[in-house]
Amino acid sequence: MNIPAHVRVVQDKAECIYTRQDIENALDRMAEKMNRALADQNPVFLCVMVGGLIPAGNLLPRLNFPLEVDYIHATRYRGATRGGELHWLVKPRCDLKDRVVLIVDDILDGGVTLKEIVNFCIQAQAKQVLTAVLLDKKDVRLPEGLPEADFTGLTVSDGFVFGYGMDYKEYLRNAPGIFMVAPEHR
Numbered sequence: 780m781n782i783p784a785h786v787r788v789v790q791d792k793a794e795c796i797y798t799r800q801d802i803e804n805a806l807d808r809m810a811e812k813m814n815r816a817l818a819d820q821n822p823v824f825l826c827v828m829v830g831g832l833i834p835a836g837n838l839l840p841r842l843n844f845p846l847e848v849d850y851i852h853a854t855r856y857r858g859a860t861r862g863g864e865l866h867w868l869v870k871p872r873c874d875l876k877d878r879v880v881l882i883v884d885d886i887l888d889g890g891v892t893l894k895e896i897v898n899f900c901i902q903a904q905a906k907q908v909l910t911a912v913l914l915d916k917k918d919v920r921l922p923e924g925l926p927e928a929d930f931t932g933l934t935v936s937d938g939f940v941f942g943y944g945m946d947y948k949e950y951l952r953n954a955p956g957i958f959m960v961a962p963e964h965r
Contacts, residue, residue, distance in 0.1 A: 830885030890924020
């Protein structure tokens with residue numbers, strides 16, 4: 780199966796807003812803060828699939844304390860560029876009761892999905908729920924969304940981005956930086 784032509788066009792016309800080195804530096808800063816905050820907490824590191832896979836995988840070796848890793852898969856996008864109703868695909872296998880949970884995702888934009896995941900963890904009786912995102916789009920936060928993450932790597936204003944876990948219609952998550960989609964392709 781060939782890659783759709785529009786994906787190649789989007790990739791070719793996108794602007795790199797954060798290089799791989801920018802991202803590595805941001806992950807180092809995030810991990811430093813996490814190491815200070817969570818060293819003695821025995822946390823559950825909860826990766827939000829699919830976007831959180833790359834940030835989570837790059838954060839884990841930077842953390843110098845014991846932790847458990849699990850994942851959750853909840854999405855409002857399902858391959859689209861606009862969010863809809865939340866769909867739960869996979870819930871965590873480990874028991875969150877009385878645990879510190881660190882939810883790791885790729886991006887915080889409207890904040891609705893991440894807030895729902897936080898609420899799920901609270902209902903599972905987690906002792907504390909923290910959030911970490913590689914990229915924060917503060918300008919597009921919805922009133923019903925999570926106001927901010929506890930750990931943030933980078934920020935961007937409004938615009939559609941891909942790379943380092945973030946996708947464009949399920950493609951380009953593996954781009955070696957963070958790229959802004961040209962306005963005519965959003």
